[in-house]
Amino acid sequence: MSDARPGNTPRSRTTPRRLLTVLAAATALATSACSGVAHPGAAGAAAYQLTPTTPPAAGGIDSFTWSLFAEPTSIDYAYSFDFPPNQILANVCESLLRWNPDLTTSPGLAASYSNPTPTTWVYRIRSGVHFHDGTVLTADDVVASLRRNLDPAVAGDWAYPFRNVQSIDKTGPMEVTVTLKTPDSTFNKYLAASPGTVESAATLAKDGKDYGNPADGVNCTGPFAFSSWTPGQSLVLKRFDDYWDPALKAKSAQVKFVFLSDPTTRVNAFRTGEVDGGWMVPPDAYGQLRDSPAGTLYFGQNTTVADEVVNDLKGPLGDARVRQALLMAIDRKGIVKAGAGGVGDVADSLVTANNWNGAPGSAAADALKALPAYPYDPAKAKALARQAGVSGQKVVIATSPLDSQTAIITQAVAQAATDIGLKPQIDTISADKYTALFTDPAARQGVNLFLTFWYTSITDPLDMYGSLQTGAFSNYGNWSDPAFDAAVDQAVGAYDPAAHAAATAQAQQIAMTQLPWLPLYTEPVSVFLGKRITGVQPSIAYLYYPWAAAIGARG
Known part of the structure; x- marks a missing residue:
C-alpha cells in the first residue's frame, strides 16, 4: 500500500x-x-x-x-x-478465525464463536497458546489488538470492516464480545483476515509507533x-x-x-x-x-478481477450506455490471450465465482444467469454509443510503464474507445503517481479510466460491492445509486444465507447494468x-x- x-x-x-x-x-x-x-x-x-x-x-x-x-x-x-x-x-501472526486455502473459514485463535443476537459476536479464546516471547494468549490481548482498528490515532488500513462496531470488550477470562451498532453479516468473516489479527497487548504498548518496524518486528502466535x-x-x-x-x-x-x-x-x-x-x-x-x-x-x-475503473461519471462515460458500449468493444478474449498468456477467463461480473462459495442451492448460478451479457461486438457497441450521443469526445486512460501486459490492456481499451467513436488519450504516468490514483482524489482529476486488479479478502461478493456504495473510499468515480446502496445494506444486515445471497445478487445486477467499473478478466x-x-x-x-x-x- x-x-x-x-x-x-x-x-x-x-x-x-x-x-x-x-x-x-x-x-x-x-x-x-x-x-x-x-x-x-x-x-x-x-x-x-x-x-x-x-x-x-x-x-x-x-x-x-x-x-x-x-x-x-x-x-x-x-x-x-x-x-x-x-x-x-x-506465517507469523494469526487471526481469531482462519481463511483456508479452499476459501472456507474455520476457528483460529478463537476456539469457537457464536452470534447470540444480530448485533453481538462472542469469541471463546483458545487456551494454551503462546506468543513468540513465551507469554500466554489472553482475552486482554484480543481486545487490545482488535481495538487498534478503531483507533483514529492508528488510522489503520482495515477500518472498513469495523465501521459497524460499537464496542469490543472482555466478557470472561477467555471470552471477548463484539457489539455492533447494526447487524453485519460480513464482520465475522473479516476476522479470518488481517482485521482479526491478535498481537500481545504488552508488545503493542511497549513498541508504540515503532511496532512492526525492522528493528522491533512483531510478537505473535x-x-x-x-x-x-x-x-x-x-x-x-x-x-x-x-x-x-x-x-x-x-x-x-x-x-x-x-x-x-x-x-x-x-x-x-x-x-x-x-x-x-x-x-x-x-x-x-x-x-x-x-x-x-x-x-x-x-x-x-483466486478472487481477483482485472477492472477498468470509471473515474469520471460527469464526462462522456457518465451515460451507462456509453460504458456498456465500451465494454462490448473491448476484445477481452484477446487481452487474456495476449496479455495473460491465455490463462484466465473473461469476467462475467466484478467478482469471481469463488466469492459465491457457500451460497445456498443455485443462488450463485441464478445470479450469474440473470446478469446482462457484454459479448465482443464493436458494431453493436458503436451503434449504442451513437444513440448515447458519442461523437468524438476525449477520454483519458491512465497507465504506467510496468510491463507488456499493462500495455496490452491499455491499448485494447484505447482501441475500443476509438471503435465506439471516442478519442482516447493514453496518459502514461510514473509508478508513484499511479499509486496516488488510489489514495488522492486530486491525482485522479482529468482521468476517465484506470486499471486495477481487485481481490477480496473474504469469501463474499460484498467485499467488492460494498466498495461501490455511495461515499465509500474506493468508489473512485463517486458513482451513486440508491437502489444499489439499499441492496448492499440489506445484504450486509442479512445473516440468513438465502436472504444474504438474494440481496447481494440484486446489488450485483445493478452494478453490472450500470457498470461503475468495467470487468475485464479473472486469473488464477x-x-x-x-x-x-x-x-x-x-x-x-x-x-x-x-x-x-x-x-x-x-x-
Whole structure:
C-alpha cells in the first residue's frame, strides 16, 4: 500500500508494484504433479490447471528462500494491505478465525464463536497458546489488538470492516464480545483476515509507533517468529517450536524472504536455485519456467478481477450506455490471450465465482444467469454509443510503464474507445503517481479510466460491492445509486444465507447494468516451487493462511 493512509474506510487494493506482479499469474502448464480443474485454452487445449495442493513434503528442511517483489514498509498488521507484508505476516501472526486455502473459514485463535443476537459476536479464546516471547494468549490481548482498528490515532488500513462496531470488550477470562451498532453479516468473516489479527497487548504498548518496524518486528502466535530484517535485502523468520497447532507446525527451521524488485532478476533466481520459490510469477517467464528443470509452476484459486475503473461519471462515460458500449468493444478474449498468456477467463461480473462459495442451492448460478451479457461486438457497441450521443469526445486512460501486459490492456481499451467513436488519450504516468490514483482524489482529476486488479479478502461478493456504495473510499468515480446502496445494506444486515445471497445478487445486477467499473478478466494465483521444496497449497488465501508451514523437502 501507499504510505498515504486515509483514516477512514480505506479500500484500495492496488499499488503499481501489485499491478505489476498480479499480472504475472498466468502460464500454460500441465504436469504430472498437477491435479485439479483444467481450464481450456482458446483452441480447446488445456491452457492451465488449478491445483488445490502440491505433493506433500517428504520431510523437514533447514531453510528455504522466497522472493518478494517489494520490501514492506512495515509488518504492522494494521497497515498490511498488500502482497509483500501480508504473505510474511500470514506465517507469523494469526487471526481469531482462519481463511483456508479452499476459501472456507474455520476457528483460529478463537476456539469457537457464536452470534447470540444480530448485533453481538462472542469469541471463546483458545487456551494454551503462546506468543513468540513465551507469554500466554489472553482475552486482554484480543481486545487490545482488535481495538487498534478503531483507533483514529492508528488510522489503520482495515477500518472498513469495523465501521459497524460499537464496542469490543472482555466478557470472561477467555471470552471477548463484539457489539455492533447494526447487524453485519460480513464482520465475522473479516476476522479470518488481517482485521482479526491478535498481537500481545504488552508488545503493542511497549513498541508504540515503532511496532512492526525492522528493528522491533512483531510478537505473535504463528508457526514462524520474526527473526531479523535487513532493510533493502531480506527478512528472516524462524520456526516457533511452541506453536499450538500440530497440523501446522513448520517443517522448515527458517524462511528467508529476499526483496527482488526486478522481474528478470527474480526469474533468474528461480532458474539458478538461488531462490526456492515465489508467488505471482513474472509473465515473461511462463515458458521458461514451464520447461525448466529448476522446479514447477502451479495455479490455484483466486478472487481477483482485472477492472477498468470509471473515474469520471460527469464526462462522456457518465451515460451507462456509453460504458456498456465500451465494454462490448473491448476484445477481452484477446487481452487474456495476449496479455495473460491465455490463462484466465473473461469476467462475467466484478467478482469471481469463488466469492459465491457457500451460497445456498443455485443462488450463485441464478445470479450469474440473470446478469446482462457484454459479448465482443464493436458494431453493436458503436451503434449504442451513437444513440448515447458519442461523437468524438476525449477520454483519458491512465497507465504506467510496468510491463507488456499493462500495455496490452491499455491499448485494447484505447482501441475500443476509438471503435465506439471516442478519442482516447493514453496518459502514461510514473509508478508513484499511479499509486496516488488510489489514495488522492486530486491525482485522479482529468482521468476517465484506470486499471486495477481487485481481490477480496473474504469469501463474499460484498467485499467488492460494498466498495461501490455511495461515499465509500474506493468508489473512485463517486458513482451513486440508491437502489444499489439499499441492496448492499440489506445484504450486509442479512445473516440468513438465502436472504444474504438474494440481496447481494440484486446489488450485483445493478452494478453490472450500470457498470461503475468495467470487468475485464479473472486469473488464477500462480506460485513457483524450486526442486528442493514442496507442500504449499496454491490459493489467494496465502495472504492470511500460514502457507509456509507446510513447505518442506521434496521427496
